[in-house]
Amino acid sequence: MEVDQLQRSFLEYTNSLFREGFLDGQFGQLQLLQDESNPEFVFEVVSLFFEDSERILNDLTLALDQQNVDFKKIDAHVHQFKGSSSSIGAQRVRNACIAFRNFCEGQNVEACRRCLQQVKQEYLLVKTKLEALLRLEQQILAAGGVIPMLDS
Amino acid sequence: MLVHIIPDLLSVKTRELFLKNKAAELDREMGLIRTQEETGRHVRMLTHEIRSTLDRHTILKTTLVELGRTLGLEECALWMPTRSGLELQLSYTLRHQNPVGFTVPIQLPVINQVFNTSRAVKISPNSPVARLRPVGKYMPGEVVAVRVPLLHLNNFQIHDWPELSTKRYALMVLMLPSDSARQWHVHELELVEVVADQVAVALSHAAILEESMRARDLLMEQNVALDLARREAETAVQTELMPEQRLMVETILKSSNLLATLINDVLDLSRLKMALNLIKPIASVKRLYVTLSMSPDLPEYSVGDEKRLMQVLLNVVGNAVKFTKEGGISIAAFVAKSDSLRDPEPLNFFPIPSDNHFYLRIEVKDTGSGINPQDIPKLFMKFVQSQPLAAKNSGGSGLGLAICKRFVNLMEGHIWIESEGLGRGATAIFIVKLGIPGRLNESKLQFVHKVPGNQVKPNFSGLKVVVMDDNSVGRMVTKGLLVHLGCDVLAVASGEDCVRAVSQEHKVVFLDVSIPGVDSFEVAVRIHEKFSKRPDRPIIVALTGNTDRTTKENCLRVGMKGVILKPVSLDKMRNVLSDLLEHGYLSESQ
Numbered sequence: 001m002e003v004d005q006l007q008r009s010f011l012e013y014t015n016s017l018f019r020e021g022f023l024d025g026q027f028g029q030l031q032l033l034q035d036e037s038n039p040e041f042v043f044e045v046v047s048l049f050f051e052d053s054e055r056i057l058n059d060l061t062l063a064l065d066q067q068n069v070d071f072k073k074i075d076a077h078v079h080q081f082k083g084s085s086s087s088i089g090a091q092r093v094r095n096a097c098i099a100f101r102n103f104c105e106g107q108n109v110e111a112c113r114r115c116l117q118q119v120k121q122e123y124l125l126v127k128t129k130l131e132a133l134l135r136l137e138q139q140i141l142a143a144g145g146v147i148p149m150l151d152s
Numbered sequence: 153m154l155v156h157i158i159p160d161l162l163s164v165k166t167r168e169l170f171l172k173n174k175a176a177e178l179d180r181e182m183g184l185i186r187t188q189e190e191t192g193r194h195v196r197m198l199t200h201e202i203r204s205t206l207d208r209h210t211i212l213k214t215t216l217v218e219l220g221r222t223l224g225l226e227e228c229a230l231w232m233p234t235r236s237g238l239e240l241q242l243s244y245t246l247r248h249q250n251p252v253g254f255t256v257p258i259q260l261p262v263i264n265q266v267f268n269t270s271r272a273v274k275i276s277p278n279s280p281v282a283r284l285r286p287v288g289k290y291m292p293g294e295v296v297a298v299r300v301p302l303l304h305l306n307n308f309q310i311h312d313w314p315e316l317s318t319k320r321y322a323l324m325v326l327m328l329p330s331d332s333a334r335q336w337h338v339h340e341l342e343l344v345e346v347v348a349d350q351v352a353v354a355l356s357h358a359a360i361l362e363e364s365m366r367a368r369d370l371l372m373e374q375n376v377a378l379d380l381a382r383r384e385a386e387t388a389v390q391t392e393l394m395p396e397q398r399l400m401v402e403t404i405l406k407s408s409n410l411l412a413t414l415i416n417d418v419l420d421l422s423r424l425k426m427a428l429n430l431i432k433p434i435a436s437v438k439r440l441y442v443t444l445s446m447s448p449d450l451p452e453y454s455v456g457d458e459k460r461l462m463q464v465l466l467n468v469v470g471n472a473v474k475f476t477k478e479g480g481i482s483i484a485a486f487v488a489k490s491d492s493l494r495d496p497e498p499l500n501f502f503p504i505p506s507d508n509h510f511y512l513r514i515e516v517k518d519t520g521s522g523i524n525p526q527d528i529p530k531l532f533m534k535f536v537q538s539q540p541l542a543a544k545n546s547g548g549s550g551l552g553l554a555i556c557k558r559f560v561n562l563m564e565g566h567i568w569i570e571s572e573g574l575g576r577g578a579t580a581i582f583i584v585k586l587g588i589p590g591r592l593n594e595s596k597l598q599f600v601h602k603v604p605g606n607q608v609k610p611n612f613s614g615l616k617v618v619v620m621d622d623n624s625v626g627r628m629v630t631k632g633l634l635v636h637l638g639c640d641v642l643a644v645a646s647g648e649d650c651v652r653a654v655s656q657e658h659k660v661v662f663l664d665v666s667i668p669g670v671d672s673f674e675v676a677v678r679i680h681e682k683f684s685k686r687p688d689r690p691i692i693v694a695l696t697g698n699t700d701r702t703t704k705e706n707c708l709r710v711g712m713k714g715v716i717l718k719p720v721s722l723d724k725m726r727n728v729l730s731d732l733l734e735h736g737y738l739s740e741s742q
Contacts, residue, residue, distance in 0.1 A: 026719040033632045033722070041632055049625050076668050083666075083697060084625035086719050110248070 003145035010136045011148055017133070022126050027089030031149065042137070046130050049088050053123055056081045060116055064109065074112065075104040081119070092122045188339050194222040195343055199350045208358045212244050215351050219326065220246045223340055226293055226330060227284050231323040233258060233302070240323055245284060256280045262297075267321050272298040272341040272348075281325055293328030294336050298344050300324055301352045302359075324348060376555070431469050431481075440473060441480030449487050451510070455587030460559040464567070465514065467556050468580045472518035475578075479519025488513035488583045508734070511565070512586050517579040523571040531569060532557045560584055564727065612729055613638035616657045620650040620675070621664040621695065626718065630662060630695070633725045647675035654679055658690045660732070665703060666696040666718075676710040691732060695720065 017023045034041040056077050063074050082097035100115040137147050198218040202211045216228045227247050231240040234255065240263065242254040256263075262279045275282060277292035285292070299321040326344060328334045435442045472481045488511035523531070532553050553567075560567040565584035571577065617639050621627040624645070631643045642658070644650045647670060654661055661679060665672040676692050683689040693714040694707045707715050716728060 025721070029719070029721045030629065030632070033629075033636045035636070038632065038635065045625065045628050045632070048628055052624055079666075079668055080623055083623040083718070086697065087623065087626040087629045089719070 003140065003143045006136065006140045006143060007145055007148045010133070010140060013133060013136060017129055021091055022129055023089045024091040025089065026087065030088065031147075034147070043134055045088060046134060049084055049090075050127060052084050053081065053093075053127075056084075057116075057120055057123065060119075064113055064116060069109050069112075071104050071107050071112075075101060078104065078119075085123075090123075090126045093119065093126055096122045184337075184339075191222060191339065191343050194218065195346055198222070198347060202350060202354045203357075205354075205358075208355060208362075211351065211354045211358060215347065216244055216246045219344070219347060223326065223328075223343070224334075225326050225328065227325075227327040229281075229284050229325045230300075231256070231281060231325070233320050233322065237320070240281070242284075243322075248284075263323065266297045266323060267299045270299070270345065272296045272344040274336060275325075277327070281323060282327065284325070284327070285330070290330040293330045293332060293334060295325060295327045296336055296341060296344060297323055297325045298348045300348045300355070302355060324351075431466070431473060435473050435481065438473065438477070440476055440478070442469075442473075442483070443480070444483045444485070447484075447486030450485060450512070451588060453589050454510070454512070455589050456563065456584070457559075461563070461584065464556045464559050464582060464584075465516075467553070468514075468516050468567075468582065471553070472516050472520065472578070472580065476518045476520030479577075481519075482517045484515045484517075486513055487511065509585050509587055511583050513581065513583045515579055515581045517577065519577045522574045522576040523569065523578050524574055525571065528569055528571065532567070556582070615639045615659055615729075617641055617660040617662065618650060618654055618658050618690070619643045619662045620645070620647065620672070621662075622646065622667050622670070623664070626664070630720060633720060633722055634662075636722065637726060637729065646670075647672060647678075650675055651678045651682065654682065654690060656683070660729075661690050661692045662695055662716075663692060663712075664696065664718075665694045665707065666698055673706050673710045676712060680711060693728065693732075 014023075018027075030042050030045055060074060060077050063070060063077065078097050078100045082094055082101070085091075085093035085097060096115070096119040100112070100119055103111040103115050140147055198215065201214050201218070205211055205214075212230055216230065219225060220228045225246070227245065229242060229246070230244040232243040233239070234241050238258055239255040240258050260280065262275050263281065266273045266275065273296060275295050275297050277283075277295050279295075281297065282292075282295045300323070302320040302322055324344075328336065432442050469481060469483065557567055560582050563584035563586075565582060567580070567582035569578055569580045571579070615638065617634055619627060619630050619634065619641060621630060621643075622645050627643050627645065631641045634641045642653055644653055650661070650663070663672045663675060672694070679692060680689060692710075692712045693716060694703075694712050695716050695718055696703055697718045704715060713732065714728060716724065
């Protein structure tokens, strides 16, 4: 495909992710940090986010399956998740984490399990979108183009 | 003789039994009538309640609660159709506090059966829409379901079912208590049908109102943007625009780019008094006093965007006047100092004045209707009406404060509102950064379009810093930011590692203070102890995900020079380092 077309698809896709609230301004900041001296920055941060998130989600699932649920530990995990999703601009995941923490305070196991489902869902959604975005970036680079900057 | 007595005795007994039965039957009927009367009363009350509110959520919640009480239900639930129309989503239940998106496909035979009639229908407790209680060893009570017609507002298309009309319904499911012999009575079913109709009417009113408010807000936003744009254009061109020119300018300037830039011009602070002349007539009509006090240490002239500062001031004062019925408004303007610990909402960074800039702080205090502290965060969000519905003539678009916040942010400041609660008045406070004329690097004072942060690129290359954050993603991002600005960054994950790794060469240490279970303030103290000689001490700056008074107090107490709210943007980090530089805490590296 032509480099222009790829770049246009990339911009449209990114804009749609912002519009739909999957990503917020912070993701734009990450893209600003990618330059010649750090050409893979976004890919590295996003990959780290995926690894980190999957680990946290596993830990949360295990923790909620226990006989005696340790709400403090769960809150700490969710706090971590909120922090990492917020650092990367994954707005909907972050919001789901905030709601989750409120229920942790209430110490309601059923509600927490439902929150975990919500958070998992949002994470999987944003993961798919980010993977698609990164693939587009790779395609642009492979075709010899540069990744276009967005106006915030 | 006995032979004659027994039949008589028998007939007496029979009659006695007959009378007893009759009496019992009458009792039952009396009880039934009384119940029906009571239920009738409950329905009237319920109807009154749900029709008196225009808030969809309240309507539905009240309905479920009242029905549960009146009919003694074990569970009562409402399923709403999703936007696609292909599924029903569990939206409200009486017992479980917050259902999260349980869905069933809408094309189930039981659902079709209920949607095809306006009567309440008995359904099996095993059907998917009735499985709302946890599984257990009990006999589930009888379940009825009834449709609730929804006003068809959006133009969504259902492609696949030509036989169903385009009417949308919600599904209300009501369950009698389990392990009881109770059965649904005819009058109870009738009550349910009546309530379902009332709910439908109430919801349609609420929906119409929501839609019209949204349309009005959209129009208002467009008007505001156009108005601003037109005035900018007219000023630049210095004459009245011809109609075609105006049209062109409006079309081009419709995009919000113009709202994002600032015009730096000489600002005469005594003109703040002028703003009052606009407000005083309105205030006097309401018999409210308006006072202005300007601190003597305010400079006479400063550099900044006068128009936007005026707009923020007028908006804030206007709001104060609008929501005050008696008493008045006091406005105070003074130079902001960084020792204002009394602020419940701390700034992202302490307002440290420098030789070239100072921070103007304006407080607008009113004796008006006050605000519930829980509603305060919503005030600055677009279109959210936080006023209770009782205050029906709020009239505003809900946009003014959102725009004020944007302008104040552009002026590198902060705006917030404090109130002790409803009826206790409110104080709106904003702080903005203004330049001191004659001392700025840029000598041009005309229309300089300055996008904050991008003009002057200070030199941070080689600046050695440490970042402590236990969150790997956050750590990588903060490190990336600082590397991009030219710093030489060491990133660590724990307080221990941090104290060990900090050396005399490091000039700044960024500590995340929002980690639960970790006392980062102790880390700060230990770092200070490690470098007992002042000149060599690295500056410590806090990174935090939450802002509250205790955090800010603790930061100051351990001698931190700043607090940054996560997530950190490139501009914010650049400004922080610049401010540290300007204030003399850092010397420019070679």
